[in-house]
Amino acid sequence: MDRKPFLLKPAAKDYLWGGSRLNDDFAKGIEMEPLAETWECSTHPDGPSMIASGEFQGMQLAELLQRFPEFLGTHPLSDPYLEKGELPILIKFIDAKKDLSVQVHPDDQYAREVEHELFGKTEMWYVLDAAKDAKLVYGFYHDMSKEKLRKSLTEGTVEKYLQKVRVHQDDVFFIESGTVHAIGAGALIAEIQENSNLTYRMFDYNRRDKQGNLRELHIDKALDVVNLKHSKEPKQPLRLLRYQRGWATELLCRCRYFQVERMLLNTESCREMADFQTDTSSFQVLLCTSGCGLLMYGGNGALQFFKGDCIFVPADSVAIKIHGNAQLLKVTC
Secondary structure, eight states: OOOOOEEEEOEEEOOTTOBSHHHHHHOOOOOOSSBOEEEEEOOOTTSOOEEOSSTTTTSBHHHHHHHOGGGGOSOGGGGGGTTTTOOSEEEEEEEESSOOOEEEOOOHHHIIIIIOOSOOOOEEEEEEEEOTTOEEEEEESSOOOHHHHHHHHHHTOGGGGEEEEEOOTTOEEEEOTTOOEEEOTTEEEEEEEESOOOOEEEEOTTOBOTTSOBOOOOHHHHHHHOOOSBOOOOOOOOOOOEEETTEEEEEEEEOSSOEEEEEEEEOSSGGGOEEEOOOTTOOEEEEEEEEEEEEEETTTEEEEEETTOEEEEOTTOOOEEEEEEEEEEEEEO
C-alpha cells in the first residue's frame, strides 16, 4: 500500500502540576483541567495516540503498526517492536504550571531485569516557552553517596544538593537515564524520549493527590539507578543551520535512540514547495511548534497542519511536498 503521512490525535494527562497552555496555545480542545501533558506520538499502553486523518482515522497508531510493521523501517531499534507494533520513541508536549517532582529514570538493563520492560528512559527537552524565572533540576552540585541522598530525601532537605539551571525559549537539554531531574514551573516543553513510562519519584514537596493522599515515592528503586556523581551544568550546543530550497534545518540532538532536528519552513507560494520523503531506514514524525502549512503527497493527497499538530510519516513514504510558514521538530530513529 502507499505509505502516506497522517495526523495523530494525542492522549492526555491531568497531573496535578499541569496548567491550561496546551489548550490555550495549541488549541487542543481537550476537556481536562489541569492539562499537564499530551502524548502526541505514542504507542505506549498508558497513553496511545489515535490516527486523526486518512483511511485509518479512528484507529490506534499501535494497531496500524501491528498491521503494517514495515512502516517502522529497518533501523536496529525497530526489531524488538515489530511484533508488538510499538514505536521505539514517545513524543509529548508538557505544560509545567507548577514544579514537577524530582525524579529519575532507569536505563535499559535495569528496566529489563527489574521491571521486565524493553527499555528505560533517556529523553530530550526542547523549550518552547519559559517564564522569566523558570528553572529545571539537572543532577547534583556535588558527588553524593546513597546514604547521604537517602537521608536528605527522608528529611526533605534534598533541594540544597540539586543543581538548578535557568531555562530559556529554544534551549535544548539531553537527560540521560540515571540523571536526577525535574522541570520547573513556567516551562512549556516538547519532550522526545524512549518508549517508556518508568519514572521513579524521589521528592514531591509533600503534595497530595485528588484523594488527599501523599503521592507515592520510589526511593529504593531511585537509589538503585541514580547517577550520584556531580553533573556538569548543561551548556547549549552550537547549532548550525543547513539551508535547502524552501526550508532550513538544524540538529538539536542525536543519540542511540533518536535524532531530533528543528525545521524552519518558509515557502512563499505553492510553486515553491519543499520536497520531502523518508527512506527505508526509519519513519519520521513532524511536530509543528508554530505556524501552519500544507503537505501534498501521492499526486492528489493534501494534509493541512497547524501549530500543535503531529504528523506521522511511514518509512519509505510516498513523495511529499511541503508548503507554509512554520517551525517543526523532525524526529527519527
